[in-house]
Amino acid sequence: MKVYINEMEMHVEETTAYGLRKKFKEDADIVIVNGFPIKEDMIIKEEDRICFIKKGEIPKRNELEALMASRHTPKVHEALKKGRVAIAGAGGLGSNIAISLARVGVGHIKIMDFDVVEPSNLNRQQYYIKHIGMKKVDALKEILKEINPFIEVEAKDIKVEKENIEELFKDVDIVIEAFDNPVYKAILVGEVLTKFKETKVISGSGMAGFYSNNIIKTKKINNRLYMCGDDLHEAGLNEGLMAPRVAIVANHEANTALRLLLNETEV
Structure with missing residues (x-):
C-alpha cells in the first residue's frame, strides 16, 4: 500500500x-x-x-x-508551493498578510515598500524594536525566512508608481494591495486589472477603530477583484489603526489569496 x-x-x-x-x-x-x-x-x-x-x-x-x-489538508501544500503572490505595502496590512501566507507555505512572496520601520508602527505591524530604522521589506523578509525557510521571498525596496506597475507585477498570480493612501490603492488596482488579463487583485480597507469584528467582510466585485474590509471606517482623526482590526482585514486578504490559489473563487 x-x-x-x-x-x-x-x-x-x-x-x-x-x-x-x-x-x-x-x-x-x-x-x-x-x-x-x-x-x-x-x-x-x-x-x-x-x-x-x-x-x-x-x-x-x-x-x-x-x-x-x-x-x-492533503494536496493543499503542493498547490500553494506553486503560488506567486505580490504584496504592495509592508505596513499593518502587508506585514500581517505576508506572515500568514508564509505560514501556509505560499512558494513565492514578493513584498514591495520604500519605508523604514519606526516606533509607531509597532502598535499594529509585525515588526520588533530591533527592526526600528531598517527598511520594512528587509525586516519582513528576515521575519518570513525565520518562519518558513522553504519559500522564496523577494524584497523590493521601491515605491510602486503607475509607471513601474507592469514591470513589478508581471510574474505573479495574485496582487494584494496593502496601501494606506486611497489614491495609490485606486491606481494599483486599476493598472493591474487593465494591464493583465488573468491576474487577480485583492484590496483591503475599512479597518480603523475597535468596531465589531462581524462587519468586516470579503466581497467579490468581479472575477478578478476582491475587496476586504467594512466599507465604513477608514483611518482618520479620532479613528486610529489598532492591531486587532488591522489583522482581521489582513487575514481576510490572506485567506482570499489562499482560496484563489486553490481555485476557490467564491467568497
Missing part, C-alpha cells in the same frame, strides 16, 4: 497509524493523519498522509517542511 510518511512516499504492509508509528518513529508524541492529529489508532488507507512528531525535537532540515505542512 502506498502512503506518505512525513511527506515521503512509502510502500508499507502495516495498516494502522500506531503500527506505522512503532515502525518508523516509536517515540513520536503526535500522530497526524491527513492534516488532523489523532487521539486513538485508526486504519490507514491508500494515499493517506501520516506525520510523526516528537515534541521539542528540532527536526532535520529535510524533514522540517513536511512537518510544517502536516496540518494542511
Whole structure:
C-alpha cells in the first residue's frame, strides 16, 4: 500500500497509524493523519498522509517542511508551493498578510515598500524594536525566512508608481494591495486589472477603530477583484489603526489569496 510518511512516499504492509508509528518513529508524541492529529489508532488507507512528531525535537532540515505542512489538508501544500503572490505595502496590512501566507507555505512572496520601520508602527505591524530604522521589506523578509525557510521571498525596496506597475507585477498570480493612501490603492488596482488579463487583485480597507469584528467582510466585485474590509471606517482623526482590526482585514486578504490559489473563487 502506498502512503506518505512525513511527506515521503512509502510502500508499507502495516495498516494502522500506531503500527506505522512503532515502525518508523516509536517515540513520536503526535500522530497526524491527513492534516488532523489523532487521539486513538485508526486504519490507514491508500494515499493517506501520516506525520510523526516528537515534541521539542528540532527536526532535520529535510524533514522540517513536511512537518510544517502536516496540518494542511492533503494536496493543499503542493498547490500553494506553486503560488506567486505580490504584496504592495509592508505596513499593518502587508506585514500581517505576508506572515500568514508564509505560514501556509505560499512558494513565492514578493513584498514591495520604500519605508523604514519606526516606533509607531509597532502598535499594529509585525515588526520588533530591533527592526526600528531598517527598511520594512528587509525586516519582513528576515521575519518570513525565520518562519518558513522553504519559500522564496523577494524584497523590493521601491515605491510602486503607475509607471513601474507592469514591470513589478508581471510574474505573479495574485496582487494584494496593502496601501494606506486611497489614491495609490485606486491606481494599483486599476493598472493591474487593465494591464493583465488573468491576474487577480485583492484590496483591503475599512479597518480603523475597535468596531465589531462581524462587519468586516470579503466581497467579490468581479472575477478578478476582491475587496476586504467594512466599507465604513477608514483611518482618520479620532479613528486610529489598532492591531486587532488591522489583522482581521489582513487575514481576510490572506485567506482570499489562499482560496484563489486553490481555485476557490467564491467568497
